Amino acid sequence: MLYVYDHQANNAVGQPMVSLKADAARLVIASRLGLDQHHSLQGQSESALEEIDRLSGQSSFLSSTDASVALILSTADQQGVPFVPTDSIQIKECPDLNSAEKLLTDLxxxxxxxxxxxxxxxxxxxxxxxxxxxxxDSLEFADAVKTLITQYNTVLVLTVPKATSKNTFGSYDGLAHQKRYVKEAPLITETTKTAPHLKATLTPDAKSNKTYNQTAPLRGILPGCFASLSACESMTRNCTGHGSCTLKYTDKDAGDLGGKCYSCACKAEVRTNADGTKKTTNWGGPACQKKDIVMPFWLISSFSVFMMFTVSWGIGLLYTMGSQELPSVIGAGVSGPVRK
Incomplete structure (x- = not known):
């Protein structure tokens, strides 16, 4: 189980219990802790994304500080948490204590x-x-909750069974990084999904022309695959108008994760000039946002090499001419008078 207690939540009464898979619950925890950048949304279903969006709150990248969030890990033999949780999440096939401790250590x-x-x-x-x-144990758990709930705006309580289990919280970037500092709003990337950004992806407005016609450049590193067609269209702004989202392949061994990979199929852009000639522009990248500059690159490179060769040849020619001796006839004409 995962319990969320948020002092800043609008709802005073706890929400109905929801059920999520272990990897989706991990995304909720990471978002609440402000660690979204180390965890990918790839492979999540539309319904799971909606729940993650709702449960992620406003605490990750938009708050001035994320020091007001605490995570408590305990075993599942507790008879209940000593507070009314804002949200309660039942974790399907919940991993054991060892897996949960590894997750807490990585976070x-x-x-x-x-x-x-x-x-x-x-x-x-x-x-x-x-x-x-x-x-x-129960005493440590009660003491931890009593202390942290008065010191932190948001308290997450993750309870897991003691029994050994092969279930995991999924794959993620678990390597240690340099110490984090407060993130500024301009550094938010398109691929990092916090609650407000994820809402823009999931709502029907994401398919409107208004979303696709945004002129601001796509920032960050976009994934090569998207779990659904709507996610591909919204996150790439319909391939920035230079292509369309298509089903690239389907992984039949993915099971419940879906295994579908949607990506942008870029199309060449043909433009007719005023003199009747045609110019073809090719596009690439995960969102077809990168212009192909192969021909201009080779033209500039070839011209630069040619100019370097010409200048080197001219300097070498002048050096060769200056090192040659004057002919003997010219030397005789400039000699002094003969003494009688």
């Missing part, structure tokens, strides 16, 4: 925490990042 490393030696005895946090705590 801590991603937030800039190098050591978690005291995480089972006290709360560990970075200078500007979220806080983490592991409480395995």
């Amino acid at each position: 801590a490393h991603q937030s800039g925490i190098d050591s978690l030696a005291d995480v089972e005895r006290s709360t560990v946090s970075s200078e500007t990042g979220p806080a983490f705590r592991i409480a395995k």
